[in-house]
Amino acid sequence: MxxxxxxxxxxxxxxxxxxxxxxxxxxxxxxxxxxxxxxxxxxxxxxxxxxxxxxxxxxxxxxxxxxxxxxxxxxxxxxxxxxxxxxxxxxxxxxxxxxxxxxxxxxxxxxxxxxxxxxxxxxxxxxxxxxxxxxxxxxxxxxxxxxxxxxxxxxxxxxxxxxxxxxxxxxxxxxxxxxxxxxxxxxTHHMKSIDFHDDFAPEGAPDTEKHEAVTLGAGVQWSEAYAAAAAQNKYVVGGISDTGSVGAAGGWILGGGHSAFSGKFGLGVDNVLQFTLVNAKGEHVTANAHTNPTLFWALRGGGGGTFGITTTVTYRTHPIVPLTLALASVNFTSPDAAQRGITEYIHTHVTLSDKQWGGYSFLTNSTLFFGYFAPNVSLPDANATITPLFDVLKEVGEEGILTELIPVESFYALLNLQVPNPAGPQVGNKVELSSRFLSRDTALNRAEETARTLLSLDFVAINYVAGGAVLQVDPESAGLNPAWRNALAQVYIAENWQDGDSADTIHAAQQRLRDNTAILDRISTDSAAYLNEASLHEVDFKKAFWGPHYNRLKKIKNSVDPTGLFVVPRGVGSDDWDEELVCRV
Structure with a gap:
C-alpha cells in the first residue's frame, strides 16, 4: 500500500x-x-x-x-x-x-x-x-x-x-x-480549535470596533463549544441536538443557524462576526462586514458546501442568564378538544415571541408535548405568560396532564436535565424532512385554520426558534430567506423507512412527504422553509430556501466559484447541473 x-x-x-x-x-x-x-x-x-x-x-x-x-x-x-x-x-x-x-x-x-x-x-x-x-x-x-x-x-x-x-x-x-x-x-471533523477574545476586532474593522467573541474551528461540535463557553462564563448562540454533535462552524451557520434562544439573541447569522474559508481557487480568505462583505452576506444563510470550505467562524458571546423551563404533555379528550387546545397553543406563540421565548414541540392529532425556555425571565413572570395556555390545556386534556415550570440556573444546567423526547432517537434513522415557517401574521390571525391543518397530519414538530430578536433584524442584512424576519417558528414533518426497504417503498415515502408538504403549505407564506431541515423534493427550492435573495446569491456564487467546484443538492447554483450533480445541463 x-x-x-x-x-x-x-x-x-x-x-x-x-x-x-x-x-x-x-x-x-x-x-x-x-x-x-x-x-x-x-x-x-x-x-x-x-x-x-x-x-x-x-x-x-x-x-x-x-x-x-x-x-x-x-x-x-x-x-x-x-x-x-x-x-x-x-x-x-x-x-x-x-x-x-x-x-x-x-x-x-x-x-x-x-x-x-x-x-x-x-x-x-x-x-x-x-x-x-x-x-x-x-x-x-x-x-x-x-x-x-x-x-x-x-x-x-x-x-x-x-x-x-x-x-x-x-x-x-x-x-x-x-x-x-x-x-x-x-x-473537517478534526479541526477543533477554540479561542476566546475579550476584544475581537474583525479584519479591516475600525479600531473602535471590539467584541467579546469566540473563534471555533471547522470541526468543533456544539457540545464542545458549550463546554468551553461555560468554563469562560459566557454563552454563545447555537443549536441543540442529541449528544450535541451538530457542527458549530459548518452547515449550521451557513444555512442560517436557528436556536431555542434565537428569540433572545437572534439567529446564528445575526451573531457571526467573521468567517475564514478556503475558496474554489484554493485561497484562504477572510469574510466579514469590512473585508469581502459581499461574500460575508452570502455565507450568512446561502448554504453549506456552496461558496467555500469554512476553516473558522467567530461568534459574539453573551452573558449567561437564568431561565425558566415550561413543560407540557397533553393527551386530548376528543378531536374538538385537540382543535381548541392547538388553536390556543398556536395563538400563544405571538405572546411568547414578544417575551423572547423559544423551544421545541411535537404534536399529533391527539397529543401535544413541548419544552419551552424563557431566558432571563423570573418564575412569576413566566407563570403569568404561560398560565392562560396551561389553563386551556388542562380543560381539554385527559387526566394526568403535565404542565410544569422549572427555574434553571443557566442554559448549561438545562443541558443536564433529562427531558423526554417522544420522537425517539434523532440520529441513526432513515428519514427525510420537509418544513415551512409559521409566520407571526399566521399565528395572530389564522390560528384556528393552522391548528386544523396541523392536526390533519400524522406527526408535526414545531421548532420555536424565531420571533423576538429575529424579527428586529433587517431582512436584507444577510443572504438567508428574508421570510425569517416574519417567522415565529419552523414547522416540519418527516417520513421514515427501514433497513432493507425496496426502492419502491422509499419512493412511496418520498411521495407522501411531497403530498404532506402541499398540506403544510397552507399555513406558510411563499412556501418559505429552513434549508437545513427541508425537503429534497421541493417544487421550487430556490423560492422555498431563499425567496427573493436567490438571484443575488447565484451571482455571488458564480463570481467566487465560476467552475462549479462546490455544488450540493438543492444548493445555490445546483439548477445548472443534472440530478446527480455530475454534468452541466
Missing part, C-alpha cells in the same frame, strides 16, 4: 482490519467515460492515478482516508472484526460516535444509493437481511483535513482533476449534502 491508500485509523477502532473488505466494497459500478462538461467520478478513466494521489498525500498532514459505511465490519469474515461490529451497532444512534467515523452519516439513508434500475446499494447494521455491504453514497476516498493548508491542497487537487467534491463537517445533514457516490471527500 502506498501512502495514498493508507486506511484511516479511527479513534474508535471501527476501521481496524477492514482492508480485506476493500476489493469488495470498491468494485466500481459507475460508467467509465467522462466529458468536459461532467465531473470526474471514482472508477472512470479520468480518475487520478496512484502517482497523483501520492503527490497529494505528500502535501497533507494526515494519510488519505478511505471512508467505509459504519456497518462494514459486520460483514467481515475476520474474527477480530466481531467486537468492532458490536461497538458500531451499540452506537448506531449515538451522534457523537457516528461523527467520528468519516463514512458514517447520522441520517443513514444518505449512506445508500438507488440506481436507475431501482436496486439499492447500502450497508445495513441488520445483517439478517442478507445481501452484501455496498459502498452506497459514501465517497470512497478523501482527505482528513487538520489545517487550512490541508484543505487548500485538497481543493486544488479536486479542481485540477475536475473531481466531484463533497465537504463533510460533523453532525446531521438532512439534505445529504456531505454524501455523494464515487466523489472525493474533504472531512
Amino acid at each position: 502506498t501512502k495514498a491508500t493508507t486506511l484511516e485509523k479511527s479513534p474508535t477502532s471501527i476501521m481496524k482490519s477492514l482492508k480485506a473488505l476493500l476489493p469488495l466494497l470498491f468494485l466500481s459500478q459507475t460508467v467509465i467515460s467522462n466529458s468536459n462538461s461532467c465531473k470526474c467520478l471514482y472508477g472512470q478513466s479520468c480518475w487520478p492515478s496512484s502517482d497523483a494521489f501520492n503527490a497529494l498525500a505528500s502535501k497533507l498532514s494526515q494519510p488519505l482516508i478511505r471512508p467505509l459505511p459504519p456497518a462494514s465490519p459486520c460483514y467481515s469474515l475476520i474474527p477480530e472484526d466481531a467486537p468492532v461490529c458490536s461497538e458500531a451497532q451499540a452506537n448506531a444512534h449515538n451522534g457523537t460516535w457516528l461523527s467520528g467515523v468519516p463514512g458514517a452519516y447520522q441520517n443513514t439513508n444518505f449512506e445508500a444509493y438507488i440506481f436507475p434500475n431501482n436496486t439499492v446499494s447500502a450497508c445495513y447494521f441488520n445483517t439478517t437481511l442478507g445481501g452484501t455491504c455496498g459502498q452506497g453514497s459514501v465517497p470512497p476516498l478523501g482527505v482528513d483535513a487538520r489545517s487550512p493548508e490541508d484543505i487548500q491542497a485538497a481543493v486544488n487537487f479536486a479542481r485540477e482533476h475536475n473531481l466531484k467534491l463533497v465537504v463533510k463537517n460533523t453532525g446531521h445533514d438532512y439534505l445529504g449534502r456531505s454524501a455523494a457516490r464515487d466523489a472525493f471527500m474533504i472531512w
Whole structure:
C-alpha cells in the first residue's frame, strides 16, 4: 500500500482490519467515460492515478482516508472484526460516535444509493437481511483535513482533476449534502480549535470596533463549544441536538443557524462576526462586514458546501442568564378538544415571541408535548405568560396532564436535565424532512385554520426558534430567506423507512412527504422553509430556501466559484447541473 491508500485509523477502532473488505466494497459500478462538461467520478478513466494521489498525500498532514459505511465490519469474515461490529451497532444512534467515523452519516439513508434500475446499494447494521455491504453514497476516498493548508491542497487537487467534491463537517445533514457516490471527500471533523477574545476586532474593522467573541474551528461540535463557553462564563448562540454533535462552524451557520434562544439573541447569522474559508481557487480568505462583505452576506444563510470550505467562524458571546423551563404533555379528550387546545397553543406563540421565548414541540392529532425556555425571565413572570395556555390545556386534556415550570440556573444546567423526547432517537434513522415557517401574521390571525391543518397530519414538530430578536433584524442584512424576519417558528414533518426497504417503498415515502408538504403549505407564506431541515423534493427550492435573495446569491456564487467546484443538492447554483450533480445541463 502506498501512502495514498493508507486506511484511516479511527479513534474508535471501527476501521481496524477492514482492508480485506476493500476489493469488495470498491468494485466500481459507475460508467467509465467522462466529458468536459461532467465531473470526474471514482472508477472512470479520468480518475487520478496512484502517482497523483501520492503527490497529494505528500502535501497533507494526515494519510488519505478511505471512508467505509459504519456497518462494514459486520460483514467481515475476520474474527477480530466481531467486537468492532458490536461497538458500531451499540452506537448506531449515538451522534457523537457516528461523527467520528468519516463514512458514517447520522441520517443513514444518505449512506445508500438507488440506481436507475431501482436496486439499492447500502450497508445495513441488520445483517439478517442478507445481501452484501455496498459502498452506497459514501465517497470512497478523501482527505482528513487538520489545517487550512490541508484543505487548500485538497481543493486544488479536486479542481485540477475536475473531481466531484463533497465537504463533510460533523453532525446531521438532512439534505445529504456531505454524501455523494464515487466523489472525493474533504472531512473537517478534526479541526477543533477554540479561542476566546475579550476584544475581537474583525479584519479591516475600525479600531473602535471590539467584541467579546469566540473563534471555533471547522470541526468543533456544539457540545464542545458549550463546554468551553461555560468554563469562560459566557454563552454563545447555537443549536441543540442529541449528544450535541451538530457542527458549530459548518452547515449550521451557513444555512442560517436557528436556536431555542434565537428569540433572545437572534439567529446564528445575526451573531457571526467573521468567517475564514478556503475558496474554489484554493485561497484562504477572510469574510466579514469590512473585508469581502459581499461574500460575508452570502455565507450568512446561502448554504453549506456552496461558496467555500469554512476553516473558522467567530461568534459574539453573551452573558449567561437564568431561565425558566415550561413543560407540557397533553393527551386530548376528543378531536374538538385537540382543535381548541392547538388553536390556543398556536395563538400563544405571538405572546411568547414578544417575551423572547423559544423551544421545541411535537404534536399529533391527539397529543401535544413541548419544552419551552424563557431566558432571563423570573418564575412569576413566566407563570403569568404561560398560565392562560396551561389553563386551556388542562380543560381539554385527559387526566394526568403535565404542565410544569422549572427555574434553571443557566442554559448549561438545562443541558443536564433529562427531558423526554417522544420522537425517539434523532440520529441513526432513515428519514427525510420537509418544513415551512409559521409566520407571526399566521399565528395572530389564522390560528384556528393552522391548528386544523396541523392536526390533519400524522406527526408535526414545531421548532420555536424565531420571533423576538429575529424579527428586529433587517431582512436584507444577510443572504438567508428574508421570510425569517416574519417567522415565529419552523414547522416540519418527516417520513421514515427501514433497513432493507425496496426502492419502491422509499419512493412511496418520498411521495407522501411531497403530498404532506402541499398540506403544510397552507399555513406558510411563499412556501418559505429552513434549508437545513427541508425537503429534497421541493417544487421550487430556490423560492422555498431563499425567496427573493436567490438571484443575488447565484451571482455571488458564480463570481467566487465560476467552475462549479462546490455544488450540493438543492444548493445555490445546483439548477445548472443534472440530478446527480455530475454534468452541466
